[in-house]
Amino acid sequence: MIFWSIVFVIGASQALWLALALWRRPVNRPGNRVLAAWIALIGFDLVIKALYFSAPGPEYYKLYRFVGLFPFLYGSFFYVYVRALTGAGALVWRDGVHTAGFLFALLVKAPLFLQSHAQIEARFASGARDTPMLWFDVFLFGYSLSYVIAALVRVARYRRGLLAQRSDADRLSLGWIDTMAASQIVIWCIATVDWLAPTRWIDYPLIYGAVVLWMFTVGYLSLGQAELPAPAVAPPAPAAGALNGEDDARFPQVEARLLALMQREQLYREPALTIGQLARRSGYPEYLVSAVINRRFAGNFWEYINRQRIEAVRACLADSSDTRTILDIAYACGFTSKSTFNAAFKRSFGETPSAYRQRQAASGGG
Known part of the structure; x- marks a missing residue:
């Protein structure tokens, strides 16, 4: 177990450094402070496990069993982190409800924590093992994973809102949240295998070895996250006809105005264009x-602007006198992500930008 103790100490050191860095980071401050507290808790968990695995005995047994209940907090911490991140709000007293699972587990295990040191020593001397509680493990798995799923649902809703409001939504897509969630699910899968079919290579220390790896992943991704916009203020309510699914009589004028703004003023070239800015210009x-964008142009705001950008890029690539690189052209037309541009271009024209340019050059352009 010495190997795992060393691994856990390394992870705890990383947790301390990362928690301090996130706490001080001004970008996405409410969410990062929740994440800092969560990671500090994991660091404490790893320290106790390092101590216990280095010399298993009665001295650290209660602490070891206490931190063993922390997984009841990890799933809820993930959800609260996502809520603070996407809602741009700090913790409030009502968030205490998310500790209910941990408090319940603490109550269930209270008889163990109330034992005297002499009783714990006698337990070790007799070689007695903990009695498995199947229902308790099932509850832990279901409780924690439900929070992970709830967090992902909240992220999906936030993304939909970004796609309807911002043309640079892909840059703010919270991809690191997906990675964090996937890593947690992998850890839970390891725990499930250890629980249902324990093997030599899949055991309890490996679970927390995966937690240490997750810690390094979180550190890399969370410190490089882009600043997220505050939740958009809901626009004024539409007219009664629009609420009934009918087109407003002004739809043709709005459509014509949008076409003019795109063709003459080329607003799509603004990388961080928002629907609010477009509305004010219109x-x-x-x-x-x-x-109008949803009904007349069949898509959300992000898709609508990207179609304008793709068409502008296509025209430049078809122009043999334009010697800029493909990526320079894409950025000049408003794209902020190479991967988003490549995927959008191939989806629209069925080939990569470089293949399209080569084909146009071979055919003499046009």
Whole structure:
């Protein structure tokens, strides 16, 4: 177990450094402070496990069993982190409800924690083992994973809101949240295998070895995250006709105005264009601009702007006199991500940008 103790000490050191860095980081402060507290808790968990695995005995047994209940907090911490991140709000007293699972587990295990040191020593001397509690493990797995799923649902809703509001939504897509969630699910899968079919190579220390690896992943991703915008303020309510699914009489004028803004002023070239900015430039209410984009142009705001950008890139690639690199052209047309640009271009034209340019050059352009 000495090997795992060393691994856990390394992970705990990483947790301390990462928690301090996240706590001080000004970007996405509410979410990062929740994440800092969560990672500090994991660091404490790893320290206790390092001590216990280095010399298993009664001295650290209660602490070891106490931190063994922390997984009841990890799933809920993940959810609260996502809520603070996407809602731009700090913790409030009502968030205490998310500790209910941990408090319940603490109550269930209270008889163990109330034992005297002499009783714990006698337990070790007799070689007695803990009695498995199947229902308790099932509850832990279901409780924690439900929080992970709830967090991912919240992320999906936030992404939909970004796609309807911002043309650079891909840059703010919270991809690191997906990685964090997937890593947690992998850890839970290891725990499930250890629980249902224990083997020589899949055991309890390996679970927390995976936690240490997760710690390094979180450190790399969370410190490089982009600043997320505050939740968009809901636009004014539409007219009664729009609420009934009917097109507003102003739809043709709004559509024509949007086409003019895209063709003559090329607003799509602004990397961080928002639907609010477009609405102000058009002179029409935001809800009306959004309705026209959704119904007349068949897509959300992000898709609509990217179609304008893709067409502009296509025209440049077809122009043999334009000697800029493909990526320079893409950025000049408003794209902020190489991967988003490549995927959007191939989806629209069925080939990569470089293949399209080569084919146009071979055919003499046009």
